[in-house]
Structure formats: structure tokens, C-alpha cells
Amino acid sequence: MSSKNGIKQLFNPESIAVIGASHNPHKVGSIILKNLKEGGFTGNLYPINPDTSPILELKTYSSINRVRGTVDLAIISTPANTVPKILEDCGRSGVKAAVIISSGFKEIGEKGEKLEEELRKTIERHEITVVGPNCLGVYDVDSGIDSIFLPSYRMGRPKHGNISFISQSGAFGSALLDWSAEEGFGISKFVSYGNAIDVDEVALLEYLGNDKDTKVISMYLEGANRARDLIEVGKKVTQKKPVVCLKVGRTEAGVKAAASHTGSLAGSDEIYSAAFKQAGIIRAETIEEMFDYSRAFATQPQLKGKKIAIITDGGGFGVMAADSAEKHGLQLAELSKKTKKFLKKELVPYASLNNPIDLTGVANEEHYSAAIDACMADPKVDCVLVILLLQPPNVSSDVIETLIEINSQHRKPMLVCSAGGRYTKTHTDILEDSGIPVFPTPDRAAKAMATLYKYSKIKN
Numbered sequence: 001m002s003s004k005n006g007i008k009q010l011f012n013p014e015s016i017a018v019i020g021a022s023h024n025p026h027k028v029g030s031i032i033l034k035n036l037k038e039g040g041f042t043g044n045l046y047p048i049n050p051d052t053s054p055i056l057e058l059k060t061y062s063s064i065n066r067v068r069g070t071v072d073l074a075i076i077s078t079p080a081n082t083v084p085k086i087l088e089d090c091g092r093s094g095v096k097a098a099v100i101i102s103s104g105f106k107e108i109g110e111k112g113e114k115l116e117e118e119l120r121k122t123i124e125r126h127e128i129t130v131v132g133p134n135c136l137g138v139y140d141v142d143s144g145i146d147s148i149f150l151p152s153y154r155m156g157r158p159k160h161g162n163i164s165f166i167s168q169s170g171a172f173g174s175a176l177l178d179w180s181a182e183e184g185f186g187i188s189k190f191v192s193y194g195n196a197i198d199v200d201e202v203a204l205l206e207y208l209g210n211d212k213d214t215k216v217i218s219m220y221l222e223g224a225n226r227a228r229d230l231i232e233v234g235k236k237v238t239q240k241k242p243v244v245c246l247k248v249g250r251t252e253a254g255v256k257a258a259a260s261h262t263g264s265l266a267g268s269d270e271i272y273s274a275a276f277k278q279a280g281i282i283r284a285e286t287i288e289e290m291f292d293y294s295r296a297f298a299t300q301p302q303l304k305g306k307k308i309a310i311i312t313d314g315g316g317f318g319v320m321a322a323d324s325a326e327k328h329g330l331q332l333a334e335l336s337k338k339t340k341k342f343l344k345k346e347l348v349p350y351a352s353l354n355n356p357i358d359l360t361g362v363a364n365e366e367h368y369s370a371a372i373d374a375c376m377a378d379p380k381v382d383c384v385l386v387i388l389l390l391q392p393p394n395v396s397s398d399v400i401e402t403l404i405e406i407n408s409q410h411r412k413p414m415l416v417c418s419a420g421g422r423y424t425k426t427h428t429d430i431l432e433d434s435g436i437p438v439f440p441t442p443d444r445a446a447k448a449m450a451t452l453y454k455y456s457k458i459k460n
Contacts (some may be wrong), residue, residue: 006129007199007207009097011140011189011197013072014043017064017095019086020077020102021055022035028077028101028149030055032426035152040144044069064093074099075137075147080104082116083133091126099147100132105195107134116197123198135194135288136170139177141187150174152218161186162215163298166204168222175185176220184433185192188213190388202229216297218290219245219281227275234279242297243281246290247272280458282451288444295437296448302459303452305382307333309375311357312387313363313395317337321417321442322384328450332356333381339374359378361392365399369406376410383452385445390424400427404434411454417445 007159018038020029033047036410037056045069047055053059061067066073073088076083078101090098100119103110116133131137137147141160142339148155155395158180165187167173173192179188189208191267193199195406201221208214217237224230235242276283284290298390308330312318322332332355335343347367352358357375359367389395406413416438418428428438439445 003310005272006127007203008455009072010099010131010138010191011145012143013097013145015046015115015367016041017046017048017067017071017074017090018077019048019063019090020066020076021060023049023051023053023055026431029075031149031151032075032077032101032147033058035146035148036144039146039152039157039182040141041146042144043072046071049363063324064089064095064253064323067093071095071146072192073099074308075099075100075101077149080112080115084122087119087122087128087130088126090244091122091128095128097129099135099137100130100133100194100349101135101137101147101149102132102198103134103194105133105197107195116195117198118299120271128197128198131191133388134170134190134192135199136167136173137287137328139190141189148177155179156183158187161188162213162295163187164189164208164211164214164216165218165220166191166193166201166208166357167220168196168201169220170194171184174220179291184429185291185400191193198223200224200226202226202233204235205230205237205243209233209240213352216294217241217243218294219243220290221245221247222249224272227271231279234276234281238243238280238455238458241360242293243279244284244293244297245276246282246284246287246291247276266370282455282458290446292444292448293451296413296452299414299435299437301385301411303449305329305411305451306450307380307382308385308449309335309378309381309383310332310385310387311359311371311375312356312361312389313359313361313368314387314389315352315358316443317387317389317417317419318358321387321446322356324443324446325385325450330383330446330450330453332377333375335375338376339378339380342374343371345372356387362394363392364394365396365402368395368399369402372403372414373409374408376406376412376414383449385442385449386414386416386444387445388416388418388428390418390420397427400430403431403436407434407436413449415439415445415449417442420424
């Protein structure tokens, strides 16, 4: 298996050779070269093509052997049958890391498996760290590494954040990155590792567990070939940072689909559930849960208890939130006498001072400010869920700044539920940008909060 230094080269190379770079701008290699040249990568770029006329105004080499400088990382996007020789050339040239984008390996059957066996021998002989084949590869916001063969106008690139994603599927990974960019959802690193001939989810989990730029690790997994190692590494990593996993291939149909997709062994879903529990890995059941949990972990302080206060300007939403909170393992906090006395003075006479606190449809930013500040300061409250319905006329846009300011003054988790259309989203995007996650339903917000508590129990 690859060394930590080898994996580090995947994210922090000083020089990259793009093998398969083409003069045709629509070819995969040329798209990758353009993304690197026009993105954030500042190191040396070496296009490799038998036709050595310049590509994107860069000096082009007929093979990796012709490059005089040191090459830290090779990105290979040539036909599958050419890859074994190219990887051998990389090994002889001293290249220590490679990303193989090319497909046509074990996912297609016996013929592809033989090609992979050739690659495996080369990897062992030259001690090369390899991601792939059959993958999107690596994207690192800080270093500008971008081996993804999708143009930026088709798939956006996310801004800087503290979540790192590991994905066995390239298609899922590309959608994940595009969605993250559209929603303004920041990431640190992303790896799509495909057939995992060398670097797999266990190696990446261990590396990212020690990565100072990664606060949360989120995984898409079809199957693991090293389940026991996944448990052991997971135990160590989850003591340092949360790990969320969306595991697919749960049914017989899904298991077969996974085998033909990346050649992975999906295995028994019950065994995976038990393994995740043993490792402290939090399982997401849906894509929404994967994002919801990751966003909560990335932005919120540790939740030390399960007593939640719910504040709403819509009674029905408060009831839904109370149901969901209890369903997912939280308890409605019994507010202190001091808090209730304060709220009685600050809110309208017909507001409900119980938990959920119903500010009613006449609520304004002063009411929200009083209720949130009081609950955040109440020692009997561990976390706060704010239901902010922006449709009532008394709620001005000033409430957004109110929430941001109060959140900055306290160290308790605070999540927001806000349902609505364009007007709502325009305002809640500001909350998201300030590090306060917003959820479209009470259930998703309550479930995310409950997961914060679940992780605190895992860690402690």
C-alpha cells in the first residue's frame, strides 16, 4: 500500500505531467491540462504527446522519459491498453505518484483484470502511489490540483472549506462538486479513486485523518476490500474528527451494479452497518443526509448534551421540529425560570414560553434576538434550533444579521430551518456564508443536530 509521502504527492506536487494531452481541446487530457493551467496550480506543467508541437503554449514532450525536470505527479488519460507501458516509463523516470483516469480495467471483466495485474506489478516494483484507474482523480482547492476531465463551465469548482470528500464513483463525485460550487459549499480536498488498484478508501481515510486542513471526512462507498483495516483506521480517525459515509449497494440489484461499475465487493449491508458502528463512522442513508451532516460538523462546535430549545414563528413547524427532535434522540430542554421570566417581558403576551417557543406570526427581529440570546445563555439548553419563516411581514431582513451576531457570541450549536422560495433563499444564503447551516425542513435540521450529539458520544 502507498506511503503517506506518496499520497501527499497527489495533493502537493510541484510538477505535473499530463500524459494524453492533446491538440484537440475536446479530448480528456487537454481539458485536464487547461484546468490545471487556468486554475490555481502554480507548478511546472509537462504535456506529453507524440506530436510535440506546443499545447496551450506549453512545451510538449513525446514521452515522460524526455522530460528533463523532476515530475512529482503523472496524470494518465490514454487508452487502457497503453497504460501499463506508460506507468512503467513513469516508474523508471522517478515519478512517485500517478492518477490513472482511463477506464477499461477490472470493471469490464477478465481482460481488464489482466491489465490491472500488470499495473500492480509496476506499482510494487517502482513504489508508485496510484489513484485509479477508472476515476476522476484529485481536486485540492488550496494547491490547485485538478485532474478532473470536466470543463469548469460544465462542472463548477467549489470554494475553500474544511470538508474533504472521498468517492468511489466519479459520476457521484462530479455531481457533488458541481452542487457544492453552486450552493457556495466549501471543501478542502476531493478524491475519486475508482477501481482502487493502490490507493483506496482506507489509505485516504488515514491520510485525511491527519490532514490539518480537513475538519470533516465524507465518503461515498460501494464496497471495501479491506473491511478490517477500515474499522481499525476508522476507530483512530473518528477520535479526531467526524467521518460520514454514504454506503450504497444495499440490495441484490445494487450489489450487482457496484460490481460492474468499479469492480468492488459490496457485501452484506448488515456487516457494513456493524463495521461502521464499531469504527465510529456515521452512516448517511441518503445524499441529503450526507450533505446535512457534513455541513453541521463543518460549522458547529461540539454538542455536549441532548437538550434542545426550538424557537419558531410558525407553531406548526415547531410541533414538527419537536416530533423530529425526540424521534432522533434529542430532548426538549426545560427552560430555566430566569429565561422564562425574561421572555415574558420581551415577547408579545400571547407568545408561547414553553419549548418550542412560539413567537407567533407577529414576530420581528427583536423577538428572535431575545429568544435566541436567552436560550444560548441558558445552562439548561445544549443547542438551539431556530425556525425562521421569512414570509410574515414583521420579519425584516435585519433578522439575518441578528442571527449571525448572536451566533458569534456563543459556543453552542445553532442550526436554522427556513422553508420558502426565492426570497427566502436569497436571505438564507447569507446565513450559510457566515457558517450557519440552513435546512428546508424541521426533520432535516433536527436530524443533523441529533448527529452532532451522536458524534459527541462516539468521541467521548
